[in-house]
Amino acid sequence: MKVVLENLTKRFPGRSKKDEAVTAVDHFSFEIPDGQLIGLLGPSGCGKSTTLNLISGLETPTEGKIFFGDEDVTDLPPEARGVGLVFQNYALYPHLTVEENIIFPLENLKGAKKLTKEAMHEKAMEAARLVQIDTLMERKPKELSGGQQQRVAIARALVKIPRVLLLDEPLSNLDARLRLQTREELRRIQRETGVTTIFVTHDQEEAMSISDLIIVMKSGKVHQIGKPQDVYDEPANLFVAQFLGTPQINVFDGAIRNGKVWIGKEAVLDAAGKADRDVWVGIRPEGFIPDPEGPFTCKMDRVEVMGRDVSVISTHEKMTGKCIRSIVSSENRFAPDQKEVRFRLKPYKVFLFDKESEERV
């Protein structure tokens, strides 16, 4: 089921009359193709959970429309939309067993859709097998591990075969190892069911690793939509460039003058055909190549050896962060007392952003 959001806006009233209304989601428009896994990515407080709640129907939009396929569901209550929702804390009913939890949505069906006890049990088992918890059906949620609880929550969301599956920070309550595992698991479940899935996360690595498409949000606005690699390689603005990638992109205060990119007194790169202006220069950590003849000189701070590659930590007077982190091949050798390090830059790893609008130049 494709999901279309048109000019979706949600304003929350201020706490008192004096406070201004808060716009959590601001004229959000995008189309999610059928059967894809979408990562809704942004820093906390950027409105991504509100967006999810709007799609689920738990919140009603102030403006705009939501379509599932060709059907306008904007005014439909949550239960009529056919969405499955997995909460950050899973919201499993603690007094019910795993099976009772999974069956709960089925028991709410009325009229022609009503199922017999056996049919419900069969469907619950099917959902449980999909997430591999079919041996735990008699347990209570508190007798399960975090990862198992999450599987139950997913099974409960899937048992009705939703048109859209929504996951709110699905991995944030899991420990690091389980997070990796569950990530793969989510991908597998989504592939097997083919349900259009939207998940919210503030962890860019999580979003990049399993999504077909990522949507980067900030302050209620969409900043960029695209395939993870495309967004990483071609960030639309400074925020997106900074938000994606670990270690973070290095940003310098620079300028374009006479077809060259200048950082401080050095022309580090060609910028043929671009008008003169002040810019932010973003360089990905992997965009540096150590070269004694290179045009870009930084003050050497230290080298962190990671085995496969090496992190060179250096500083520069025009940098905006605390230090410059560049990741280079471990074949490079650095002298222990080296005061300076010179780099060549990979042009496709360097992005220029307008000083004022912070949009890509």
Added chain:
Amino acid sequence: MKKKNNLKAWLYLLPAILFLGVFMLYPLVDVCFYSLEENFHFVSQKYSGIGLGNFRHVLTDPYFAMALKNTLILVAITVPVSTGLSLLIALGLSSVQKVKKLFQTIYFLPYVTNTLAVGLVFWLLFRNTEHTDGLISSLIVSLGGESINFIEGTYWQKMMVTCLYTIWIVMPFKILILTSALASVNPDYYKAARVDGASSGRIFRKITLPMISPTVFYLIITGFIGAFKAYSDEVALFGTNLNAAEMNTIVGYVYDMLYSDSGGFPGYAAAAALLLFAIVFTITYVNLRFSRNKVQYM
């Protein structure tokens, strides 16, 4: 080392043990002795023998029978009604946002009002004097009915006023506790249930009620115990001569046996008190057994 620690522990416990021993344990044991001493005389401090005579007397005393009947009726009506009403009001309170604080204060007022002052208000509502009818009676008259003097009326009229009074007095505390219990339920459960298409009735039965069941159960148990110990409410409504008003309770009976004009029988009082204890104990035990599978402790 261990022995020294033990000594220290006992030392720390001493104040509590002394206090509890003197004011709780000793009287308790003493009541048991009193109840077995037949024909105890207050002045000479003598008794004629040891036996179950006091119990025999109390159990055949028509006044005790009346007190027992009144108490049981009170318990049977006020506990379920007050708990149910409190739950409804608490549910209402938790769904309003704007004037919630105001309503909470209003509902809590009876709790901080003196019992006798409330009694006075109930007199104004339900009692006819030479000069004027009670407010409720006036209302009935204005609607074309006949004037009723509830406070001095028939048995069931008096019982109705008593039940109303008790319910009104005990509700604030229950509302307060239930409101906080409802507020402690994670709203995500409700959201999840709504997305899953559960009707509000089903959400209440399958989610809200099980989640607050420990609190409800606590209120039922303490409600039973409190209602069995009813006395002051009846005094506030009908004065101290409750036997004449046919509105005596077990605790009232105990008091009468000790201090009133017909008093001076600590043996009867002790026996009645122990009978009350036995009843409350049994009911609480049955409650606990019955609820074991129903109450969800999380």
